[in-house]
Structures are given as structure tokens and as C-alpha cells.
Amino acid sequence: MANSAIELEPNAATKHAIPISTVALPPASDFHCAFQKIAHSLKIVIFSAKINVLLPFGPASIILHYLTNHHGVVFLCSLLGIIPLAERLGYATEQMAAYTGPTVGGLLNATFGNATEMIIAIYALKNGMIRVVQQSLLGSILSNMLLVLGCSFFAGGIVHYDKKEQLFNKGTAVVNSGLLLMAVMGLSFPAVLHFTHSEVRYGKSEVALSRFSSCIMLVAYGSYLFFQLSGRESSHYSRIDIQEGSESDSQRQNQSQNRAEPEDEEEEPEIGLWESIAWLALLTLWVSILSEYLVNAIQGASESFNLPVAFISVILLPIVGNAAEHASAVMFAMKDKLDITLGVAIGSSTQISMFVIPFCVVVGWMMKKNMDLNFQLFETATLFITVLVVAFMVQDGTANYLKGLMLVLCYLIVAASFFVHVDPSSSDD
């Protein structure tokens, strides 16, 4: 690590507290300058975050894929290798958002916020592993609402033990959870239709209905973005009390909210606009490559570790995609900024249910795969119950460690259920 002033947590606000002036930029020359800039960029993006110690696992998994046949090890290595890449992707997005202003920045965060899950899902879709796609996206929502929220509440409650409970903005939480509830409701109808055996053409109707619903959900997501970014007054969406003319919309993922810290109000992006775009593209490419190996290794890993594919999809894959958000949510809870935590957790879940899932259905439609919204009965029921319960629980606007503990324990129960769960049709992909 070049600079010990850099904090440990990924996406921490204080990471950006390094003033640019301490980094000596070379004087303008030509090739030498470019080389210096690249090296400097590399240093900031790759070498300055501690999480990047996990980076070598990526290439290691590729090597292992070709050298050995141990799918399990390949799977684990690519899993570990994607984690820092996902985090860096978030960092690059946030850096770019610093240049583009709040609106486009919000859009960027909205799109790339769950880029990792999207990429993994699209690869799985290409391989025809439709159940894996459904389960990993569903697991992402469950993990956000139970695990991330639970860990944050728990950690925040422990750290602020003297305060008995932490407060957050009730109104925003209720509105956001109401939206999530409606989105989940929209997603549930194809499954309910299928399981009440009441379709016109068995097997075909629900795909048609799913595609229609997905288009509608994408329209809803578009208006959701428009609604939030259109600068409403008196809105609940300016959760962050520090509105210094920078972003004030809640669509931002946690990365951008770091900058609204009271002690750090200016945005000092660390890399140039073009650099961030280049890094964005590079990291996306890198994540795609690793995802391919990851997805290909799922089946083999499931057999070699003796874990159900459902468990891998619902529990393990989302943990990877969510790792960075998880860490920052916990950190914000410990700093008593629960609004941001809630925004991360619930906002990410809403984004997945209103954007990523319908988007995957549409992509599947174009790829001619039969991806539909018919999550099986168990998953659908779990999702609905979870969203309902969490929506009720955030209503009172307080959090303490017991609530967090309960959420985490619920997540353990859900995880255990998936450990002993096989698909009823048992024709797994």
C-alpha cells in the first residue's frame, strides 16, 4: 500500500480524502507522460485498496481451469476473484459519476449498481441455466434484505450500544419498502398463475405473461428513475441531510453517498473522466471473463462439494455480488448513518426486482431462452414473506441489535432451507 492514510473498508468516504495535491503529477510530455498517467491510474485503482489482495485469485482460477479438472477449486477461486473486481467496478462508477453530475450519475449507479449480478446472470442464461439465474437474483434480494440489513443493524446496535437504538428516516423507508412490495407483487403473478394450474396453455402462458410483465416492470423502473431524479421538492428522497448541490437523490448506491459526508463535501475524483470510463470498460470485461469460468464451474462444484445447485445459486453467488455493498452498509451503520444503509439494502433490492430480473427475462427472450418469472413456489413464497416482514419491520424507524440479529438468523434459516432444497421437477440445469 502506497499511502497508509487510506482506510481499510472499500468505498469508504475517507478513501477519497487524499487530496490530489499529494500525488505528484508529472509535467506534460508525451509518451513518458502517458506512461506515468497509466502507472498512476493503476496505482490508484488497483493497488490502493486492500481488497485487491484478492485479485490474484482471478487469474489463478483461469489457470486452474485449464490445468486441472477441479471444478470446485475453480469455482471458489473465481468467486474470490470477482469480489475485488465488483468493488472496483463500483469505485469506477462512482468516480465517473463525480464528473457527470447527479442526474447521469444516478443513472449510472442505477445501471451499474448491480452489474456483477447482471453479468453473471447473462452468462448463466447463455448456458441455458435458467434456474440458476432465477435463484441467484432471488438470492440477491434475500441477501440484501436479510443478511445485509441484519448485519448492519446488528453491527450498528453493538457499536452504539449506549444509545439503545438507532433511528432512521421512517418515511423514506416506508416508501421504498412499499415500492419493493409492489415490484415483488408484480413478479409473483406468473408463479401464482402457474401454481394454481390455471393457465390457458400450460407452460406457454406463463412465459408470455412473464415477458409482458417484464416489459411493464421496465417501464415502471424507467418512471421510477425519472421520478427520483427529477428533483422533487419536499421529497423523502433527499435522505442525506447534507445537500451541497451534489447528489441528493436516493437512487445512488452507497458508493456515491460516501461523498456526502459532513467532513468531505467536495468531490475530488481521483482519476480522470476518460480513465474512469476506460477502467469501467476494463473491469466489466474482466468480470465477464471470470463470470464465464464461474458459471461453467457451478455444476462441477456442486457435485464435488456435494452442495445443491440451489444453495450455490441462492446463497453463494449473491454474497459475491453483494460483498462490496455489504461491507459499506455495515460501515455506515456503525457510523450511525442508517439512512444510507437502508438506501443501499432496499434500493438494491428494488433495483434487482424492477430492473435486473425483468431485464434478464427480456434478454432471455432475445436469446430465445425460455426465461420466465416463474420462480418456483418455495422461492416465490420466501421472497414475498421476506419482503412483507422486512417492510413491516422498518416501519417504526428504529433499529437495534436484536432486530439485526433476528434478520441474520432468519437468513440462516432460509439458507438452511435451500441447503436441503431440490427443485420439484428435478430437471436441473
Add this chain to the structure above:
Amino acid sequence: MMASTEEEKTGLQEEAITINGSPLAVRKMQTFEHIGSLAAVAQSYGPRSVKSRILKSIYIVLIKAKINVLLPFGPLAVILHYLTGKHGWVFFFSLIGITPMAERLGYATEQLACYTGPTVGGLLNATFGNATEMIISIYALKNGMIRVVQQSLLGSILSNMLLVLGCAFFAGGLTHPHKDQVFNKASAVVNSGLLLMAVMGLLFPAVLHFTHSEVQYGKSEVTLSRFSSCIMLLAYASYLFFQLKSHRSLYNPIDSEVDEGQDAKEEDNEEEEEPEITQWEAIIWLAVLTIWISILSGYLVDAIQGASESVNMPIAFISVILLPIVGNAAEHASAIMFAMKDKLDITLGVAIGSSTQISMFVIPFCVVIGWMMGKQMDLNFQLFETATLFITVLVVAFMLQEGTANYFKGLMLILCYLIVAASFFVHVDPTADDN
């Protein structure tokens, strides 16, 4: 959007009572001077003026409202029924023909309510508020089309909670784009709690049936349904008492002392109601319109099966989506209009109150009527409908808790309704023996 008579009146005033939600319960106040003079004229009972009074009455009720342009479709439907065999046309024409009559029925009820005072007026509104749905259901019941009854009533609840509320929030939000609209949280919460309980009461026969845990398969649920219906009717009676007598203050809308400058026609000071027709005329019109609607409903219900085949739509879709849109059209229009005038309490009263009325009164009433007719009408809506109803009510109840509304929430509700409608488009009954 169908222009209702409210558009023609220059002044509108909501009374404190939002009695179980039908728009008829909303006291509208007219400030036309010539209406007042007409009313004065109508007081005279001389024989010479009977004919002119009748003509005036016909003019006021039938001609003045713009929605009555749809009136000719009614007789057309009857003619088509006898001339051709095209059930599709008959169905659609009678559908369109009922719409203005449902609205006029509401108007007549409201006029009568002006004379009878708030309590009986509330009762009138409560009874006649969903008269159209009730009449259609009773005809369908007589034809033995039990699934149509269940689905049309269920569709009415869904349409009220999702489509009407969604359109109203959306329209209101677009009209007031810069802030959220507020409504009286307390009464919304109470009403949605009641609705949830009513839906819960409706669910148990279905749950019993689908967990295959009945004592006598097929018979137990009918018995349970009849018992539940009697209990629900009792609950409804106490609900009326609660609203009209003991807890009226709960239903006061949010005070509009905070200036809502958009509403130029704010008239909080004018409390007089100037009915446009006399009491007897109102009663007569009520009877005439009811008979008229019954006749058309007869043709409508007879044409459902044929229309479903000729237009190639599942009967479920027709019953759940199309029929309720007709029955609710007038309420729909007035709810949207009140939302645009920033009187969301009335809108909520209309939507949620109508849903509550259907679930606590109309549905149990139909079960009881079916009991008397010897038909096996029960509360066992099929699993998909039951699940849809429960999920919808839960989600909407949750969403109303906040007390604010904006166009995005309205849009979400409308989109959810589209998804529900699409589900019913590809839905057939599992038993596949449709009525």
C-alpha cells in the same frame, strides 16, 4: 373520460361524511340559479304542470349529462339481440349502454339522499352504491353462472383498489407535480384494515377447500360460506352504524385550511344542497333506472358466453376485467376528478369504501341470495383469484399507510393492474367446466 354531472356544476362540496365510499355519498352542491328556480317550479303540483314537470325531469336526468350520449347503445343492444345472433356485439353494446345508466342511478340516489338527510342518505348510498354490480350478479346467479359472479365481484374489488386508485393518484400527481398529495391517514388505515379483515373472512372457505381439509368435500365449504356470509352481513351493519353514528368524526377529511390555491372553486362555506328534482321524482327515477339496468343486465349476462367465444377471450377475463369496468365507470371518473382537485380523501373513500362494501355486503348478499335460489354459490373463489385478492389488498393497504400520494405510486398501481389483467387473460379455471 366520461364527463359526469359534477363537471357541469360550478360548485362542489364534500360533506364530512364519506359513507362507505360510493360517489353517491358525496354531497354535491349546485349553484346554478336556474336550477333553484326549476326546483321552485317543481314544487307546484297542478295538473297542467305535470306534463311539463315530467319533461323537465327527463331533461335534467337524461339529457343534460354528457354521458348520456351512450344511452342509445342500450336499446341497440336489445334490438341486436333479437335481430342477429352476434353475441359479441350484443355484449359490448349492452356494456356500453349500462354505463350511463349506472351513473344516472348514482345521481338519482344522491338526489334522493338530499331529501332524506344524512343517515338514511348514507344507507341509501350504501345500498345503491354498487347496485349495478349487484344486479348483474343476481342475473348471473339466476343463470347458474356462479364463477362469473365470483369473478366479477372480485374483479370489482381489484379494479377499485388498483385501477381507480392508480388512475386517481396518477392524475392527481400530474396535476400537482411538485409535491406529494396528502390524505387523511387515519381513515385510510382504518378502512384498509377493515377491508383486510373482510378479505380474510372471505378467504377461509377457499383455504379450507384447497388444503383439502374439509369434513364433507364440496358441501362443507358451501355451508361455511353461508355462515360466513351471515356474519359478514352482521359486520357490515355494524360498520354502517360505526360510520354513520358513533365514529363520524373519524371520517373528516384533512382540513384544507392550508391553502391549496389551485382549487379556485373551494366552497367550504356553502352547505346548502339544492337538489334538482323532487323527492318523488327521485324515487321514480330510481325505480325506472333500476328496472332499465335489470333489463340490460339480462341481455348482458346471456351474451357473455357467446361473446367469449366470438371474441376469443377467456370468460375469466371478461368477468374480472370488463364487467367491473362498466360497473365502476362512474365512480372511476369521479374519483379521478376529485384527485385532480386535491381532495384525495374523497377519492380514497370512493375506492376503498366501494371495495369494502363489495367484500362485506355485496358478496355475502349474493351468497345469501344464491342460498335462497337454491344455487351453490359459495365463497370459494379459486386459488389464483384468492391469492391475487389477498396480495393486492395487503400491498395496497401497506402502501396507503403513509398518507401521501404521487404520480409514481399511481403509475405503479396501474401497472400492477395491467399485470393482473394480463394474468387473467391467460387464465382458465382448473376444473375447466365453466358456467
